[in-house]
Amino acid sequence: MxxxxxxxxxxxxxxxxxxxxxxxxxxxxxxxxxxxxxxxxxxxxxxxxxxxxxxxxxxxxxxxxxxxxxxxxxxxxxxxxxxxxxxxxxxVDLPKLGRYLPSVLSVGEVEAILDSVDLTSWQGRRDKAILEVLYGCGLRVSEAVSLRISCLFLDEGFVRVVGKGDKERLVPIGEAAVDAVRDYLGQRPSAAVSEYDDILFLSRLGKPLSRVSMFNIVKRQAILAGIHKEISPHTFRHSFATHLIENGADLRVVQEMLGHENILTTEIYTHVDRSTWQAAVLDHHPRKRG
Structure with a gap:
């Protein structure tokens, strides 16, 4: 066998x-x-x-x-x-699955988690940069841990991400995330070996952070912020997509930023309050009065 x-x-x-x-x-x-x-x-x-x-x-x-x-x-x-x-x-029949909607953070909860980071150490500056990039770019945890410095185009406002199947995509990065990354880069430790020189997020031993370490960072900051939901790096990705849709972003733009091949995946992934959709439809319908 x-x-x-x-x-x-x-x-x-x-x-x-x-x-x-x-x-x-x-x-x-x-x-x-x-x-x-x-x-x-x-x-x-x-x-x-x-x-x-x-x-x-x-x-x-x-x-x-x-x-x-x-x-x-x-x-x-x-x-x-x-x-x-x-x-x-x-x-053999597959189990019937309901619609999967992972927990999402409110904007206030995201801000509380970001504000909970202690910036007096380089590790704190790294953790703040990780959280800002997860929320600001909607990255998968595997994409975040493997993010390279050479893929950062901070002056231009985007990062190059290598996602599933080694497929590349360009993702905009906002000012808050840019500032956090630059702040961290100013105190980033030296890599343990030359092959890690280009890896953005390093551990205290100068090695790339593991997926588990990034999970622990996110969970620790959520606890410090008093957030009692089940939190993971994926929660930030989902919150990123949901908040974009709620604020009027086009679904296909969100699809491209998330790296989804099928827009149906994005529709399931980005649940939006019914009232948001209703307002968008009624405000833009050609038969709207007045």
Whole structure:
């Protein structure tokens, strides 16, 4: 089984060109399944999959759906390689998912978190820059931790972001974020090795911050600001998009800034108060009175 999984991981990395995080998630799901069922890939049945799904009461519907997607991909790979004639996942129904709307911060809550940062140390200036960039540019946490100094065009007011699938996009950066980044750059520590010289956000050891470290920074500042919602870097990305829409930004502009291939993803991602949409429609309709 280990050989099949190793070959599958290579297939995802090389032929499918998936990101390291996606490859890690897929391989983890597959490995956990086979550890639980204790069967060779060729012997797995649809009933095995259904029993496994029923046993994973610790997972949310969304996590179960992702697990089944990972397994379906793995067995599709085996069929493609001639190791199986069928995909046992085909007869397993995916959990029905409701509309996913992650929590969003109000403008006041964002400002409270930003104001809670202690700027007396270089770490505080770094954390302020991280928060301003997350909210000001709507970056994914993976994009923020890998952001390079050479991709900053602060005088011109934009940053070049490398997103999913190594796709690049240009994102405007506001004055508050520019000021915070410049303030941090003035005290940024030296990189531990030359290969990290261009990485913007460094740890106290001069190495790139990890995703977990950035999560912890965000959560710590939310606690200090007295915000009791479930907060993550993704919350800032969602708040960024929501506030843009609420203030009249075009949905397709937001789509481009977020790096979404499909605008339907943006429509789900950026929930807006019904009254905001109603006012926008009524104010701009050609049959508006007066």
């Amino acid at each position: 280990d050989g099949f999984v190793a070959d599958y991981i290579s297939y995802l990395r090389i032929e499918r060109a998936m990101s390291p995080n996606t490859v890690s998630s897929y391989s983890s799901d597959v490995e956990k399944f086979f550890l639980a069922v204790g069967k060779a890939p060729s012997a797995v049945t649809t009933d095995d999959l259904r029993d496994y799904v029923s046993s994973r009461r610790d997972l949310s519907k969304r996590s179960l759906a992702r697990t089944l997607s990972s397994l379906r991909s793995f067995f599709d790979y085996l069929v493609m390689e001639g190791e199986r004639k069928d995909n046992p996942c085909d007869a």
